Amino acid sequence: MVDIRSLADADVADWARALNTGFLRSPALTEEQVAERRSSIDLSRTLGAFDQGRCVATFRSFAQKLTAVGGAEVAADAVTNVTVSPTHRRRGLLSRMMAKDLDAAKERGDVVATLIAAEYPIYGRFGFGPATWTTQWEIDVPRAGLDPRWSGPDDGGRIDLVDGADVRKLGPDLHERLRVGQPGAVDRNERWWKQNTGLLQDQFHSWSEPHYAVYRAPSGEVEGLVAYEPVPHWSDNKLPQNTAKVRGLDAVTPAAERALWQYLVSIDWILKVRTGHRAPDSLIPLYLPDPRAARVVTQADFLWVRILDAVRALETRTYNGAGSLVLEIRDPAGYTGGRYRLDAGPDGAACVPTTESAELSMDVRELATLWLGDESAVRLAALGTVTEERPGAAAAADALLRTSRRPWCPDMF
Numbered sequence: 546m547v548d549i550r551s552l553a554d555a556d557v558a559d560w561a562r563a564l565n566t567g568f569l570r571s572p573a574l575t576e577e578q579v580a581e582r583r584s585s586i587d588l589s590r591t592l593g594a595f596d597q598g599r600c601v602a603t604f605r606s607f608a609q610k611l612t613a614v615g616g617a618e619v620a621a622d623a624v625t626n627v628t629v630s631p632t633h634r635r636r637g638l639l640s641r642m643m644a645k646d647l648d649a650a651k652e653r654g655d656v657v658a659t660l661i662a663a664e665y666p667i668y669g670r671f672g673f674g675p676a677t678w679t680t681q682w683e684i685d686v687p688r689a690g691l692d693p694r695w696s697g698p699d700d701g702g703r704i705d706l707v708d709g710a711d712v713r714k715l716g717p718d719l720h721e722r723l724r725v726g727q728p729g730a731v732d733r734n735e736r737w738w739k740q741n742t743g744l745l746q747d748q749f750h751s752w753s754e755p756h757y758a759v760y761r762a763p764s765g766e767v768e769g770l771v772a773y774e775p776v777p778h779w780s781d782n783k784l785p786q787n788t789a790k791v792r793g794l795d796a797v798t799p800a801a802e803r804a805l806w807q808y809l810v811s812i813d814w815i816l817k818v819r820t821g822h823r824a825p826d827s828l829i830p831l832y833l834p835d836p837r838a839a840r841v842v843t844q845a846d847f848l849w850v851r852i853l854d855a856v857r858a859l860e861t862r863t864y865n866g867a868g869s870l871v872l873e874i875r876d877p878a879g880y881t882g883g884r885y886r887l888d889a890g891p892d893g894a895a896c897v898p899t900t901e902s903a904e905l906s907m908d909v910r911e912l913a914t915l916w917l918g919d920e921s922a923v924r925l926a927a928l929g930t931v932t933e934e935r936p937g938a939a940a941a942a943d944a945l946l947r948t949s950r951r952p953w954c955p956d957m958f
């Protein structure tokens with residue numbers, strides 16, 4: 546029997562080797578790399594599967610804050626580093642590790658679990674549903690039609706270049722402002738800022754210092770930050786054909802967002818801008834006089850959510866107007882199934898178990914997909930994954946749950 550347990554210090558090297566094996570990276574690790582890994586994980590929330598003393602599967606979770614619709618946050622169990630060695634696949638190891646971790650999360654009182662799925666088909670069976678999507682565009686700069694004489698924002702604000710040390714000072718406060726206003730966003734810790742400014746490097750990602758620029762509002766306050774990497778290329782006849790790859794752009798006002806994208810498509814020698822993963826309803830194409838110059842190159846599910854406590858999840862978010870809904874939630878794993886009456890109004894929402902007839906019934910997966918406001922119950926009813934027990938209930942659910950802007954998670958984890 547393969548033993549699944551949390552790690553002791555002495556297991557970390559073996560666990561890290563198994564993690565690399567599962568992610569098809571070199572299994573060789575130096576002592577420094579193992580020590581670095583040790584410093585970044587909570588052993589009590591790091592699981593390994595051991596067969597004859599050798600680690601053959603990995604799983605880790607950590608505490609995360611996830612922004613719900615309306616700006617309140619819920620406690621999330623963030624799942625990452627999931628691998629099963631190719632010698633041990635499809636024997637139920639992931640299922641066992643997931644059950645152990647979700648049991649502990651439920652016990653702790655976490656409202657949801659979250660993850661970024663490597664492949665779409667893996668996590669639905671564990672009650673996770675895709676809750677945010679992501680889009681990447683490639684902008685053909687010469688076709689965009691922007692005035693080539695542009696030289697900075699015309700709203701009294703300015704763009705300034707800054708360095709990594711400035712980013713570590715300015716970035717965390719800016720990101721906190723972004724996070725509380727962006728349903729689907731998650732918190733970043735100090736380690737995130739060190740890793741994303743080159744102060745902490747690992748063996749897998751080669752680091753080169755990007756260019757950083759900030760947008761300052763007319764008041765002088767920093768309202769946006771972009772990190773971008775120019776990829777050099779010149780044609781045979783000496784025409785510049787460089788690409789700017791955006792590593793991240795955090796903006797807390799529409800003015801900052803517009804000014805930073807305009808800046809990126811105005812840099813001399815840059816013919817293409819790769820936007821990185823943005824909200825699927827980003828205004829990027831519409832900033833351009835010719836929106837067709839922005840071509841979608843990636844469109845995919847991003848943050849997956851597993852609701853562990855339907856009552857707290859539904860009471861934490863806000864709703865459009867007032868209304869009520871009786872939901873039947875199926876949860877074969879037993880964490881949060883049941884029938885609930887949701888009463889939502891301008892002063893908050895109450896969600897209580899009920900014996901009234903259900904109006905809409907669904908698996909807990911679909912609840913996750915609807916909860917952050919991105920998906921439509923009418924669409925899921927047409928798909929057959931949500932059942933209308935009362936005609937019109939799906940449209941009523943949409944009127945309450947959907948949001949005018951789509952949720953978005955800017956970060957991989």
Ligand SMILES: CC(=O)SCCNC(=O)CCNC(=O)[C@H](O)C(C)(C)COP(=O)(O)OP(=O)(O)OC[C@H]1O[C@@H](n2cnc3c(N)ncnc32)[C@H](O)[C@@H]1OP(=O)(O)O
Pocket residue numbers: 567568624625626627628629630633634635636637638639640641660661662663664666667670
């Ligand atoms: C949050 C993250 O870390 S995402 C990274 C996930 N890791 C990877 O993709 C690395 C490469 N893949 C792997 O390591 C493994 O294949 C894993 C972790 C995805 C799956 O581990 P396993 O131990 O094989 O899964 P397990 O045996 O518990 O499978 C449970 C069920 O899911 C199915 N399943 C598992 N993986 C997949 C997959 N990639 N695609 C489709 N179905 C899958 C199994 O067939 C099984 O179905 P069944 O219950 O109908 O029999």
